[in-house]
Amino acid sequence: MAWQELVTCALLGTERQAPSVAGDEGALGQLLDRLDEEDREGVLLRAAGIMALWRQAGRQLADDPQPLPPPCEPDTTPDCGRLAHRHLALLLQGHDSELLPEWLEALGAAGRRAPEECLPALLDVGAKQTVLRPALLPVLGRRGRWLARHHPAWGYAVETTDETVWQTGRFEERLALLRQLRATRPECGRELLVATWSEEQVRHRREFIQALAIGLNPADEPFLETVLDDRNGEVAHAAADLLARLPESRLSREMTARALRRVRLQSAGLLKRLKRDRLEADLPEDEPALRRDGIADPPSKVKLGEKAWRLSQIVGAAPPAIWSREWRRTPAEILAASRDCEWRQALLDGWVLAAQRHRDPDWAEALLPLHPDHATLTAALAEVLPPGRFEAYLLALLRESSGGGRATALVVLSHVERPWSVELGRAVLEQVRRRIGEDKQPDWWLANALRGFARWLPPEFSEEAAAGWPTESEQWPQWENAVNEFLDRLRFRRAMREALAP
Amino acid sequence: MPSLTTEQVIALAPDDASAKAARGLARPGKWATAGQSDRALWGECKGSALYQVCVDPAEPAFKCTCPSRKFPCKHALGLLLFAASQPDAVSASEPPAWLNEWLLKREQTVRRKAAKAGADSDFDPEQQAKRAMAKDKRTAERQRKVEMGLEELERWLRDLARQGLAHAQQQPARYWDGMAERLWDAQARGLANWLRELASIPASGEGWGERLLAQLGSLYLLLEGHRRLDVLPEPLRADIRSRIGWSWQEADLPNDAWLRDRWLLVGQRAYEEEQMRVRRSWLWGRNHDRLALVLDFAYQSQPMPPMAAPGAWLEAELGFFPSEYPQRALLRHAVAVEDQGMPTGLADSAALLDGYAAALARQPWLAVFPAAVVGVLPVRREAETWFLRDAAAKRLPCHPGFIDAWRLLACSGGLPLTVFGEWNGQQFWPLSAWRGDWFTAF
Numbered sequence: 040m041a042w043q044e045l046v047t048c049a050l051l052g053t054e055r056q057a058p059s060v061a062g063d064e065g066a067l068g069q070l071l072d073r074l075d076e077e078d079r080e081g082v083l084l085r086a087a088g089i090m091a092l093w094r095q096a097g098r099q100l101a102d103d104p105q106p107l108p109p110p111c112e113p114d115t116t117p118d119c120g121r122l123a124h125r126h127l128a129l130l131l132q133g134h135d136s137e138l139l140p141e142w143l144e145a146l147g148a149a150g151r152r153a154p155e156e157c158l159p160a161l162l163d164v165g166a167k168q169t170v171l172r173p174a175l176l177p178v179l180g181r182r183g184r185w186l187a188r189h190h191p192a193w194g195y196a197v198e199t200t201d202e203t204v205w206q207t208g209r210f211e212e213r214l215a216l217l218r219q220l221r222a223t224r225p226e227c228g229r230e231l232l233v234a235t236w237s238e239e240q241v242r243h244r245r246e247f248i249q250a251l252a253i254g255l256n257p258a259d260e261p262f263l264e265t266v267l268d269d270r271n272g273e274v275a276h277a278a279a280d281l282l283a284r285l286p287e288s289r290l291s292r293e294m295t296a297r298a299l300r301r302v303r304l305q306s307a308g309l310l311k312r313l314k315r316d317r318l319e320a321d322l323p324e325d326e327p328a329l330r331r332d333g334i335a336d337p338p339s340k341v342k343l344g345e346k347a348w349r350l351s352q353i354v355g356a357a358p359p360a361i362w363s364r365e366w367r368r369t370p371a372e373i374l375a376a377s378r379d380c381e382w383r384q385a386l387l388d389g390w391v392l393a394a395q396r397h398r399d400p401d402w403a404e405a406l407l408p409l410h411p412d413h414a415t416l417t418a419a420l421a422e423v424l425p426p427g428r429f430e431a432y433l434l435a436l437l438r439e440s441s442g443g444g445r446a447t448a449l450v451v452l453s454h455v456e457r458p459w460s461v462e463l464g465r466a467v468l469e470q471v472r473r474r475i476g477e478d479k480q481p482d483w484w485l486a487n488a489l490r491g492f493a494r495w496l497p498p499e500f501s502e503e504a505a506a507g508w509p510t511e512s513e514q515w516p517q518w519e520n521a522v523n524e525f526l527d528r529l530r531f532r533r534a535m536r537e538a539l540a541p
Numbered sequence: 542m543p544s545l546t547t548e549q550v551i552a553l554a555p556d557d558a559s560a561k562a563a564r565g566l567a568r569p570g571k572w573a574t575a576g577q578s579d580r581a582l583w584g585e586c587k588g589s590a591l592y593q594v595c596v597d598p599a600e601p602a603f604k605c606t607c608p609s610r611k612f613p614c615k616h617a618l619g620l621l622l623f624a625a626s627q628p629d630a631v632s633a634s635e636p637p638a639w640l641n642e643w644l645l646k647r648e649q650t651v652r653r654k655a656a657k658a659g660a661d662s663d664f665d666p667e668q669q670a671k672r673a674m675a676k677d678k679r680t681a682e683r684q685r686k687v688e689m690g691l692e693e694l695e696r697w698l699r700d701l702a703r704q705g706l707a708h709a710q711q712q713p714a715r716y717w718d719g720m721a722e723r724l725w726d727a728q729a730r731g732l733a734n735w736l737r738e739l740a741s742i743p744a745s746g747e748g749w750g751e752r753l754l755a756q757l758g759s760l761y762l763l764l765e766g767h768r769r770l771d772v773l774p775e776p777l778r779a780d781i782r783s784r785i786g787w788s789w790q791e792a793d794l795p796n797d798a799w800l801r802d803r804w805l806l807v808g809q810r811a812y813e814e815e816q817m818r819v820r821r822s823w824l825w826g827r828n829h830d831r832l833a834l835v836l837d838f839a840y841q842s843q844p845m846p847p848m849a850a851p852g853a854w855l856e857a858e859l860g861f862f863p864s865e866y867p868q869r870a871l872l873r874h875a876v877a878v879e880d881q882g883m884p885t886g887l888a889d890s891a892a893l894l895d896g897y898a899a900a901l902a903r904q905p906w907l908a909v910f911p912a913a914v915v916g917v918l919p920v921r922r923e924a925e926t927w928f929l930r931d932a933a934a935k936r937l938p939c940h941p942g943f944i945d946a947w948r949l950l951a952c953s954g955g956l957p958l959t960v961f962g963e964w965n966g967q968q969f970w971p972l973s974a975w976r977g978d979w980f981t982a983f
Contacts, residue, residue: 094755103936107930125547129547159947190947
């Protein structure tokens with residue numbers, strides 16, 4: 040074709056090749072014929088201009104060969120409304136992205152769905168932050184679930200009860216299916232997994248096993264037992280972790296027996312010279328049976344020695360209630376008795392792990408005051424407490440006459456992410472106001488924590504919260520910004536909630 | 542009073558830092574007072590001092606007593622964001638005296654400008670003649686410089702053609718930049734920018750030679766056209782001059798260039814070009830069914846002239862630059878209004894190509910062809926390449942710079958919608974989309 044010849048000539052340069060433009064028919068050919076052939080550069084550039092324009096004007100589009108995916112079914116759920124849409128836009132732009140989970144939950148509670156325009160941004164957030172998914176999935180609406188099918192990273196949001204996805208889908212879609220099944224019909228989910236287990240790739244196995252935590256029940260034990268022999272250590276460990284959460288499993292019972300063999304209580308008064316209870320422990324050696332039950336080599340970041348770590352893992356796998364039953368002591372008494380034990384840290388680590396695994400509120404409450412400034416630990420332990428108990432525990436601390444308990448309560452609250460009652464909010468603010476009024480140097484951590492508190496107070500409390508600050512205090516100017524930010528955040532939450540109220 | 546959405550407010554911010562700071566100010570604790578009337582918003586913002594902020598969201602116009610050189614400043618944006626997210630906190634109330642003063646001053650300025658425009662025609666004839674002479678002299682001087690620049694460009698192009706594109710591909714960046722700079726100095730800035738765009742083609746992968754040759758040919762035709770400027774009809778003459786870099790001021794445009802209408806801001810796009818921020822706004826006039834392109838420029842962090850956000854209606858006069866295919870225009874006397882309607886879309890992508898070909902026949906150097914196309918669906922094919930697929934299953938490639946394809950897909954729900962955007966002959970850049978009374982901009 041003449042154009043390609045012209046391009047070749049242009050690449051070489053007219054000093055090497057003369058452009059040839061003859062041979063085109065019709066109007067284009069007539070126009071090109073009029074070019075002065077003596078002027079090689081002129082012919083090349085003019086012909087290029089003319090032909091390029093001619094091609095540009097005559098351009099055709101390709102056909103789209105693929106069939107269209109089915110469109111989304113119309114959504115009958117109402118969307119969030121204009122004002123709430125604006126709030127969401129602010130949150131997604133980073134105005135206060137920590138409030139996004141609350142917005143999503145409030146939207147779900149109101150029985151509405153997120154606006155279509157924001158769905159890609161929301162699905163992206165959910166792809167990165169798995170913790171947001173439980174709040175996000177119910178508000179995506181049909182449109183969101185439809186959209187998620189088009190993007191591999193959004194597979195987690197694809198809703199399907201179609202079990203053929205297990206055979207044909209991508210990993211994310213299969214994982215999502217497994218999770219959904221586990222939430223409603225856990226045995227179906229397990230059976231799907233068992234059927235294909237031997238063909239699953241190693242890199243997916245661990246996540247599949249972890250998904251069994253949803254709807255975990257004693258019927259899962261036989262399968263998990265076989266996974267303990269998986270050649271991949273991480274996969275086997277994930278199975279051991281689940282088995283340790285089933286109190287009646289072989290693994291749990293064996294761990295309990297191991298734990299009871301290793302840790303003993305010497306009662307006060309039993310031997311005359313012992314004034315108070317004392318714990319004694321000996322350290323377990325490495326052995327194949329223990330390895331099979333998930334206690335093999337300590338992760339590199341562990342501070343305990345290898346044997347002490349093994350002890351902590353054994354204690355961590357046993358249901359913590361056994362200790363009170365065995366020794367007839369409360370968790371607090373047992374913790375007190377551990378004080379002089381050489382392996383105390385290993386025991387504490389184990390109990391913290393066990394309290395979480397077995398969701399034992401007695402142990403969680405007893406362990407909470409030990410390291411209130413350890414953020415993740417405190418958050419994990421507090422999470423075990425049911426709401427009423429959590430509040431009662433903190434209110435009791437806040438009402439203590441000693442400053443220590445009150446300070447502990449504030450520290451614990453600064454690490455725990457769960458909503459408060461009005462009563463707790465009042466007690467906390469009274470405490471904060473008192474500390475500002477005391478005219479001491481401001482506690483910077485408390486000023487920071489105040490911003491976090493604004494996430495958990497009931498938003499309808501915002502007006503009451505605005506009154507009664509010790510503005511006359513000498514330290515007030517140091518606090519003013521923090522308090523204003525706290526109030527602003529509370530008010531924004533209130534506006535956010537009201538926009539979503541039915 | 543028209544209230545702006547948070548996206549619209551963020552779009553007004555001169556830079557990301559201002560947007561971020563403004564978000565921090567969208568909270569009651571930052572405002573000693575805040576209120577709104579049917580004409581304006583106001584507030585006193587607690588910064589290093591108490592700043593008085595006035596905003597007329599319709600135009601929009603801003604005033605703040607802070608010393609910031611950014612415009613609009615974070616306080617004005619913060620007030621708008623605050624009103625958008627917590628309208629109850631910025632409630633209707635009696636405006637303070639300083640707000641009324643500002644409104645009054647603005648009214649006076651508008652009136653003075655109108656009076657001046659009216660008075661210009663019966664200005665002292667002697668003065669006018671003098672001014673015209675000075676202007677002609679400047680024009681002649683520029684004309685001379687431009688012609689010298691064009692002569693040099695022609696020599697450069699012919700050298701390039703002689704030595705070959707393969708040779709040019711091996712040249713360092715200054716081969717292109719040097720020519721671009723000389724054209725800039727010759728006040729042929731349109732051509733200077735064109736040259737800079739060409740510089741990236743040799744490294745653009747397969748088909749570069751073909752793409753470069755097409756551009757060089759088009760450029761050469763422009764030079765040919767310029768040489769024969771005297772024999773060409775007037776609007777085409779203007780097109781050639783525009784492409785070279787001449788531009789029009791409000792006063793240069795003849796009276797019949799101005800078109801009064803109700804304009805929908807149907808799409809907007811902002812980008813940076815040579816240290817300059819550029820904002821393209823497409824307006825559709827509902828009575829004349831015309832599309833117009835309003836360009837605004839700002840150097841780096843200098844303020845961009847305020848402009849309404851997509852979806853807004855303006856009652857205004859647009860002065861079109863003379864052209865065989867008039868497109869670019871200046872905006873004046875704009876007032877925000879409420880109205881409805883949407884431009885009629887083309888039936889399919891074939892109609893878009895036909896329209897483009899017809900426009901090219903009139904203006905061969907047309908950079909983009911704006912159009913709405915009905916019944917299209919965003920589809921993602923090989924890797925991250927997006928297309929708009931029309932009812933006839935033809936696919937229109939989307940511009941790789943268009944980053945909101947997922948949002949477009951989310952809004953479509955798999956059902957066709959109308960998309961407005963710019964077609965550059967190769968790719969389509971969607972700027973807005975609608976279906977029924979639902980509208981969104983990208």
